[in-house]
Amino acid sequence: MKTKKTKLDLLLEVLSDGEWHWGNELAVKVGWRFGDPVDKARDRGYPVKTERVGLQHRYRLPKF
Structure with missing residues (x-):
């Protein structure tokens, strides 16, 4: 049975991937x-890191 991703x-x-992702992409x-x-x-x-650039935010999860 396949479970739905949360x-x-x-x-x-x-x-x-460790890269920055904009809020609209998320x-x-x-x-x-x-x-x-x-x-x-x-x-x-x-x-999870958050950075504000102008009026937008971007997010990333640093790679370990």
């Missing part, structure tokens, strides 16, 4: 309310 799973999948790939999965990732120990 928004947290989708977020970690996108950020796993909105498309994770869902418009991607802030909650970002918070959950941080709560579980993933060091």
Whole structure:
């Protein structure tokens, strides 16, 4: 039986490359309310970085 990926799973999948990703990209790939999965990732120990560039934000998960 195939299980559906959670928004947290989708977020970690996108950020796993270690590159910066803009909020609008995460909105498309994770869902418009991607802030909650970002918070959950941080709560579980993933060091998701956020950077503001002008009026937009971008996110990344540093590679270890």
